[in-house]
Amino acid sequence: xxxxxxxxxxxxxxxxxxxxxxxxKGYTVYNHMLxxxxxxxxxxxxxxxxxxxxxxxxxxxxxxxxxGPDALRLMKLISPRDMDRMADDQCYYVPTVDHRGGMLNxxxxxxxxxxxxxxxxxxxxxxxxxLGIAIARGFDVEIVEPDVSxxxxxxxxxxxxxxxxxxxxxxxIRFFRYKRLAFQGVExxxxxxxxxxxxxxxxxxxxxxxxxxxWNALFAAGADLNVRAGCPNNIERVESGLLSYGNDMTRxxxxxxxxxxxxxxxxxxxxxxxxLAEQAKNGPARQIRALxxxxxxxxxxxxxxxxxxxxxxxxxGSAIHSPEFGVNVAIGMVDRSxxxxxxxxxxxxxxxxxxVTVREGFWR
Amino acid sequence: xxxxxxxxxxxxxxxxxxxxxxxxKGYTVYNHMLxxxxxxxxxxxxxxxxxxxxxxxxxxxxxxxxxGPDALRLMKLISPRDMDRMADDQCYYVPTVDHRGGMLNxxxxxxxxxxxxxxxxxxxxxxxxxLGIAIARGFDVEIVEPDVSxxxxxxxxxxxxxxxxxxxxxxxIRFFRYKRLAFQGVExxxxxxxxxxxxxxxxxxxxxxxxxxxWNALFAAGADLNVRAGCPNNIERVESGLLSYGNDMTRxxxxxxxxxxxxxxxxxxxxxxxxLAEQAKNGPARQIRALxxxxxxxxxxxxxxxxxxxxxxxxxGSAIHSPEFGVNVAIGMVDRSxxxxxxxxxxxxxxxxxxVTVREGFWR
Numbered sequence: 130x131x132x133x134x135x136x137x138x139x140x141x142x143x144x145x146x147x148x149x150x151x152x153x154k155g156y157t158v159y160n161h162m163l164x165x166x167x168x169x170x171x172x173x174x175x176x177x178x179x180x181x182x183x184x185x186x187x188x189x190x191x192x193x194x195x196x197g198p199d200a201l202r203l204m205k206l207i208s209p210r211d212m213d214r215m216a217d218d219q220c221y222y223v224p225t226v227d228h229r230g231g232m233l234n235x236x237x238x239x240x241x242x243x244x245x246x247x248x249x250x251x252x253x254x255x256x257x258x259x260l261g262i263a264i265a266r267g268f269d270v271e272i273v274e275p276d277v278s279x280x281x282x283x284x285x286x287x288x289x290x291x292x293x294x295x296x297x298x299x300x301x302i303r304f305f306r307y308k309r310l311a312f313q314g315v316e317x318x319x320x321x322x323x324x325x326x327x328x329x330x331x332x333x334x335x336x337x338x339x340x341x342x343x344w345n346a347l348f349a350a351g352a353d354l355n356v357r358a359g360c361p362n363n364i365e366r367v368e369s370g371l372l373s374y375g376n377d378m379t380r381x382x383x384x385x386x387x388x389x390x391x392x393x394x395x396x397x398x399x400x401x402x403x404x405l406a407e408q409a410k411n412g413p414a415r416q417i418r419a420l421x422x423x424x425x426x427x428x429x430x431x432x433x434x435x436x437x438x439x440x441x442x443x444x445x446g447s448a449i450h451s452p453e454f455g456v457n458v459a460i461g462m463v464d465r466s467x468x469x470x471x472x473x474x475x476x477x478x479x480x481x482x483x484x485v486t487v488r489e490g491f492w493r
Numbered sequence: 494x495x496x497x498x499x500x501x502x503x504x505x506x507x508x509x510x511x512x513x514x515x516x517x518k519g520y521t522v523y524n525h526m527l528x529x530x531x532x533x534x535x536x537x538x539x540x541x542x543x544x545x546x547x548x549x550x551x552x553x554x555x556x557x558x559x560x561g562p563d564a565l566r567l568m569k570l571i572s573p574r575d576m577d578r579m580a581d582d583q584c585y586y587v588p589t590v591d592h593r594g595g596m597l598n599x600x601x602x603x604x605x606x607x608x609x610x611x612x613x614x615x616x617x618x619x620x621x622x623x624l625g626i627a628i629a630r631g632f633d634v635e636i637v638e639p640d641v642s643x644x645x646x647x648x649x650x651x652x653x654x655x656x657x658x659x660x661x662x663x664x665x666i667r668f669f670r671y672k673r674l675a676f677q678g679v680e681x682x683x684x685x686x687x688x689x690x691x692x693x694x695x696x697x698x699x700x701x702x703x704x705x706x707x708w709n710a711l712f713a714a715g716a717d718l719n720v721r722a723g724c725p726n727n728i729e730r731v732e733s734g735l736l737s738y739g740n741d742m743t744r745x746x747x748x749x750x751x752x753x754x755x756x757x758x759x760x761x762x763x764x765x766x767x768x769l770a771e772q773a774k775n776g777p778a779r780q781i782r783a784l785x786x787x788x789x790x791x792x793x794x795x796x797x798x799x800x801x802x803x804x805x806x807x808x809x810g811s812a813i814h815s816p817e818f819g820v821n822v823a824i825g826m827v828d829r830s831x832x833x834x835x836x837x838x839x840x841x842x843x844x845x846x847x848x849v850t851v852r853e854g855f856w857r
Binding site: 132133134135136137138139141154155156157158161166167227228233252253254255256257258259260261262263264265266363373374375376400428429430431432446447 | 496497498499500501502503505518519520521522525530531591592597616617618619620621622623624625626627628629630727737738739740764792793794795796810811
């Protein structure tokens, strides 16, 4: 595989020096920024994550800061989720859609104040969508990408490691809630969240200059916990059914197709609501499913067609071998006719056809 | 340097098979898509480009298709350039700005019809800006990313090669104009444009299935012209002063700062016009300049501060050694106090301080 060409446009992060010292072997680019993908091997990284604790450079989860008197008004326009129910210390997973209900991003909204929200982005410049709306409507709101870089601490020993650096208060943070906790005298948003199901936190590091001091403090405090540099692991996240915008869904898909209908509960007339009304009532014609693929498979770099009797009935967006479960785990978008658990199909990979079975659910 | 991790989200292009067969050595990611950066070496690729002809996979210059009764209305809102002067076969370089005049992208607009435009993007999802405005204003317009992938043919022998595949009519295409010319019975937009100053064309390949047949036809027709797979070359483009959004300018910069004031000639009340009025009258406080950097320099992965008497007076966004001119060529944003040709400064690189001199202009 070819290497990544250095340029300012593909931005380094406040933690890049630590990532490189830890021997990163693979990168991807996400929101115009480097995102590590492999340190030891995908398999070894995955096994370590499930047993110990890892520190992840997820600075590429860039924030869209929406602040001002009309911040909530804008949020209500772009969020299918009921913003009035959001607690002051809450993080909301918000599938954001266009006027046809097609997904534009699936950020995590963080409520900093009644007039100030961050949207922690998946890959895609949703800032420009919010900016376009705000300018066109003349909203009194400031929309910028602030100097905020999330650092995730994930794994079963995450609570222990975090308590040593931020104090015992971290243990009381509930799922998708946050506290403001100090590091070197600076209060940072620390949320119980992250892109694995191994437990842990995301620290919203405000101010690049804090990046390496915090990175180093976590490694110094966690030596006996076997802390390592890690990153979102493609095996663990597929096993866990954590969807990836751009891989598992695009603007071609609605939240209902992605199994995210429960997040479309806003009473407001948000953008896309009318277009989603039919699916809200009758359900989608296709939906995300956990799939098992037989045989050997190559890396999944394209949407692989799902076929039944020679007819396309869906596609696979993510697929990889799972050492823990001993099968190829996959995420697919499957037509209603073939989405029932146990249904058999075939998938067309670059290496040939492989058998596929629909599972009841993901692996955790 | 670490390698790029394969995933559907970082999209392959209709030409990826050809690019890989040609031995691509480096990639970057641009609009969620692979963009080749090196084949032989930057130096060898550059020398070949200046003497022969190359075929470039620039599919990552994704199109924003704006079509419908309100297409021109939307274009007039987001374009600082006078859209009423645009000829039917014209391509317009359009710096697009927010309400404060900060650059969001610098696409090339292609006028396909009175009610249909493409914006051929630099790196950044400007689609979402247009979409946000169109939805908020209720414009009757369809905004999508169509299956259109530019393929560039660049170098002094580009006319000869293109004439063999598209016919002699290509020679009559004027700079930043286009003709619709047939390949395998399909009419494609062929423009005289491209991200080098070695001359050439961009073919807007409509329909992915045409990608490899066209790639192969160009190589078959050009064997005696010494045609090679190439890509935008970082040496040639800095020598030529071709700006790169994300490297040389960001949302922090205005078109006037980028030397693009001549493109801000719209009589309409476009977004950002009021904010740019002061700079339109008195000029910007800092501006893009061609710079020479002495000594040896590492790859430019961050903005390097420009210093005079210990005070920051600008920054460098792109810098690389030029074998042709025997110096380090660079593009910087320099304060008015230090932008006069011949002015000496220092630049802080990761490898230490280096002397800098402002040049009268770029190298071609």
